[in-house]
Amino acid sequence: MENVVLVVHLILALCLIGVVLLQRSEGGGMGLGGGGGVMTGRQAATALGKLTWAFAIAFLATSITLTILAAQNSAGSSVLDRVGGGVSGDAADGAVLPPASDLLPPATGDAPLLPPRAD
Numbered sequence: 722m723e724n725v726v727l728v729v730h731l732i733l734a735l736c737l738i739g740v741v742l743l744q745r746s747e748g749g750g751m752g753l754g755g756g757g758g759v760m761t762g763r764q765a766a767t768a769l770g771k772l773t774w775a776f777a778i779a780f781l782a783t784s785i786t787l788t789i790l791a792a793q794n795s796a797g798s799s800v801l802d803r804v805g806g807g808v809s810g811d812a813a814d815g816a817v818l819p820p821a822s823d824l825l826p827p828a829t830g831d832a833p834l835l836p837p838r839a840d
Contacts, residue, residue, distance in 0.1 A: 723790045730783040737776040744769050 726783055726786050733776055733780045737780055740773050
């Protein structure tokens with residue numbers, strides 16, 4: 722179900738981009754230029770405007786639907802559950818945490834660690 726809505730969402734996005742690019746801009750741009758075909762400039766603008774609104778409303782509807790589907794799929798689960806090694810028990814007892822010596826890089830000698838030189 723989610724894949725179908727996602728494909729429809731992507732098709733609507735491409736259609737919306739195409740319809741917006743076809744509209745006449747203030748400067749003439751890529752709009753439907755001159756010529757007095759079946760529809761005049763005003764009628765074409767009205768039709769493209771209505772088509773833009775229809776695509777925009779459908780795009781928003783699929784966006785909300787995808788959000789609801791994603792929320793239902795993730796309800797009751799956590800990202801930590803998917804990792805596999807979820808934290809179990811009380812972290813205050815120290816049994817879950819690794820010892821601090823494992824977190825530090827190994828020392829190569831008795832000299833303190835220095836940052837790299839910026840030569």
